[in-house]
Amino acid sequence: MLSPESAGTVRATLPVIAGAIQEITARFYDTMFADNPELLRDLFNRGNQANGEQRVALAGSIAAFATALVERPGEPPATMLSRIANKHASLGVTEDQYAVVHKYLFAAIGEVLGGAVTPEVARAWDEVYWLMAGTLIGLERDLYREARRGWTRATVVERRDETPDVAAFLLRPDTPMSFRPGQYVSVRVTLPDGARQIRQYSLSNSPERDHWRITVKRVRGEGAPEGEVSAWLHERVLAGDVLTVSAPFGDLTLPEGDGPLLLASAGIGLTPMLSMLGHLAATGSDRRVVVVHADRSPDAHVHREELTELVAALPGATLHRWYENPDPGHTGHTGLADLSAIELPEGLVACLCGPLPFMRAVRAQLAERGVPASGIHYEVFGPDLWIAAA
Template identity: 85%
Template sequence: MLSPESATTVRATLPVIAGAIQDITARFYDTLFADNPELLRDLFNRGNQANGEQRVALAGSIAAFATALVDHPGGLPGTMLSRIANKHASLGVTEEQYAVVHKYLFGAIGEVLGDAVTPEVAQAWDEVYWLMAETLIGLERDLYREAGRGWTRATVTERRDETADAASFLLRPDVPQSFLPGQYVSVRVTLPDGARQIRQYSLSNAPGRGDWRITVKRVRGESAPEGEVSTWLHEHVRAGDVLDVSAPFGDLTLPEGDGPLLLASAGIGVTPVLSMLDHLAVTGSGRRVVVVHADRSPGDHVHREELTDLVAALPGATLHRWYEDLPAQELSGPAPAAGRADLSAVDLPGDVTACLCGPLPFMRAVRAQLTARGVAASDIRYEVFGPDLWIAGD
């Protein structure tokens, strides 16, 4: 909890800080990487830096945390912090790096806002930063204690090209580890320029299957930087190769209990849903499960037949699909619809818990449809592949 004096100062200066926060984060990253180029080379996602998404996400998380502190004294935005902590743990972020971030972030605040940063303002926002940092450090310490820190080697036992732009890889880690359905692992590769870039990929099969499976969609450079790691994996990795992988992390996991579920995905966001459904099938679950998937076309739908088969294997599951480009030929499973996902006519239990994964516009649209139908916001969970721009937009 902020001290009363700091809370007053933060509340008064939040509009100014929020108005300048993207300039602050831009300056922060520029100076951080100028003095510590190894962080950009070996830790931060260079693609997200190039397109500006990481700066927007950082700005959003700082503003959201500060707003929560002054609007809800004594409480913290637990979901947001858990998501950040899991991402940090999957990257191997250390406690010492928080002090480095503090140095450059507060240097950037001073450079952007100048004389507006009085000693009282600096002290109040310093308190905000360290409340957030210490909370994350504690969460990450717990995650490392449970899952382990560091990297392990995993042998690729099989590669399968699923669509023109997606390939799945079966991985056999040197150190066997369990995971929760819906979690992801980091994969670290050394690129031709010597950079060691890290990306996260959901585990797309059930725990207990033996080998892990990740499914990687190649990121094309049409409207964003070419995906460095996805391109390298597609072009170079075959059965027998060895990859560096992290322990499993992530907080969008299969909700416990027997309550009804909505699992909604779009595009490559189907991967954590597949893990959840596979686990439900393996355990013989009779839960009511409504499965929703949207994609560009049947040919772009990764693991399309597998999704249909898994839903058919669950007595309490139903499948609803939408394709923006739907050809006339017959498809297996329940008949899909043309266009974008529309849940208005989907039969939903009143006490459903929803898990969403896919592009941000899809998840925002589905969330709006669910809340309009009376689903509580607290019962809607989501996973963002990449920087959490949902926070930045709220």
Template identity: 85%
Template sequence: MLSPQSATTVRATLPVIAGAITEITARFYDTLFADNPELLRDLFNRGNQANGEQRVALAGSIAAFATALVERPGELPGTMLSRIANKHASLGVTEEQYAVVHKYLFGAIGEVLGDAVTPEVGQAWDEVYWLMAETLIGLERDLYREAGQGWIHATVIERRDETADVVSLLLRPYTPMSFLPGQYVSVQVTLPDGARQIRQYSLSNAPERGDWRITVKRVRGEGAPEGEVSAWLHDHVRAGDVLAVSAPFGDLTLPGGDGPLLLASAGIGVTPVLSMLDHLAATGSDRRVVVVHADRSPEAHVHREELADLVAALPGATLHQWYEELPARLADDPAVAAGRADLSAIDLPGDLPGDVVACLCGPLPFMRAVRAQLVERGVPASGVHYEVFGPDLWIAAA
């Protein structure tokens, strides 16, 4: 909790800081990488830096954390912090790096706001930063204690081309390690220029399988750096190769218990849903589950047959699919519809909407639309959870 004096100062200056936060984070990253190029080369996602998404996400998380401190004293934004901590742990972020970030972030604040940053203002926002940093350090320390810090190696025992743009890789880690359905691992690759870039990929099978499967969509673009790791994996990795991977992390996991579930995905966002369904099938679950998936076309729908088979193996599950391009052969299929996902008419699992827990994964517009439809139907906002690939722009837009 902020000290009373700092809370008053943060509340008074929050509009100014929030109004300049995008410029501040841009200056922060520019100076950080100018002095520490190894961080951009070997830790930060160069694609997200190039398209500006990481700057927007950082700005959003700082503003959201500060707002929570002054509007809800004594209550930290736990979901946001957990998501950030899991991502940091999957990257191998260290406690010492928080001091480095502090140096360059507050240098950027001073450069952008100038004399407006009085000693009192600087001290108040310093308190905000270290409260957030120490909370994350504590969460990450626990994650490292549970999973182990450092990279492990895994052998690719099978490669399968799923669609024109998607490949699945079955990995066997040197050190056997379980995971929770819905979690992801980081994959670190050394690119031709010597950079060691890291990306996260959901584990798309059940922990009961033993081996880990990741499903990688090739990010297309005319030389866009955001596709450099997925392109490398597609072009170079074959059965028998060894990859450097992290332990499993991620907080969007299959909710425990036997309550009703709604699992909604779009595009490659189906991967954590497959892991959850595969686990339910492997354990003989009879939970009531509604599965929703949206895609461009059946041909683009990765693991389409597998998704249908897993739902069919669960006595309490139903499947609803939407395709923007619906072929005539599927026009009479009651489980398939044309256009974008519309949950207004489907039967929700459970006796009451408030009983449902929903897990969403896919593009941000899809998840926002699904969440709005669920809340409108009576599903509590606290019961809707989501996972994003890359920077969390949902926080930034909140």
């Protein structure tokens, strides 16, 4: 918790800081990367820096944490912090890097706000930063301890081209590691310019299999930077090649217990749901599961037959599909996902994954149906812009 003196200062200055936070984070990243180019080359996602998404996400997370400190003392935004910690652990972020971030972030605050940053203001926001950093360091320390391993090698056992833009890679890590359904791994590659870039990909098969599978959508440069790592994987990686991967991380995992579930996905967001369904099928679960998936077309629907087979193997599961551009004679719904006509069991827990507009729409529909926010969990592929827009 913030000290009483700092809490009052943060509360009074939060509107000013929040109003300038995106300018602050832009200045912060520019200066830090100018002095430490290896961080952009080997740790941060260059694509997310180029399109500005990482800056927006950082601004949103700082503002959300500070707001929680002054409005809900003793109730930190646990879900947000867990999501950030898992992402940091998957990248291999170290404790000493928080001091580097602090140096450049507070220099940027001073440059943007000038004389408004009095010693009292600086002390209060320094307390905010280290409370957030300390919490994340503790969470990440626990995650590293649980994983017990850092980077490892994984051999590509098989490559399957699912669609022109999506390929599935079956991996066998040198060091056997278990994972929870829904988690992801990081893949680190060395690009032609020497940069070592890292991306996260959900494990799209069940933990009961003797291999890992990642399903990678190639990110095309349509109004945004080309996906450097996804393009590298699509163009270069074949069976027999070896990748460098992290231990599994991620906090969108199959909810425990035997209560009802809603698994809602769109596009490549299906991948963590396949892992959850695969585990339920492998363990003979009769859990009530409502599966919702939306896609552009049946041809674009990755692992479509596998999804149908997994749902059919679960006696308590039902499948509802929407296609924006359906084929003639298709089964399912046309257009965007609409949960209004679906029977939802009482007390369900929802897991969402897909583009932000899809997840926001589904969450709003669930709220209208009386599902509490605490019962809705989600995964974002990339920076969490949901926080920034909250």
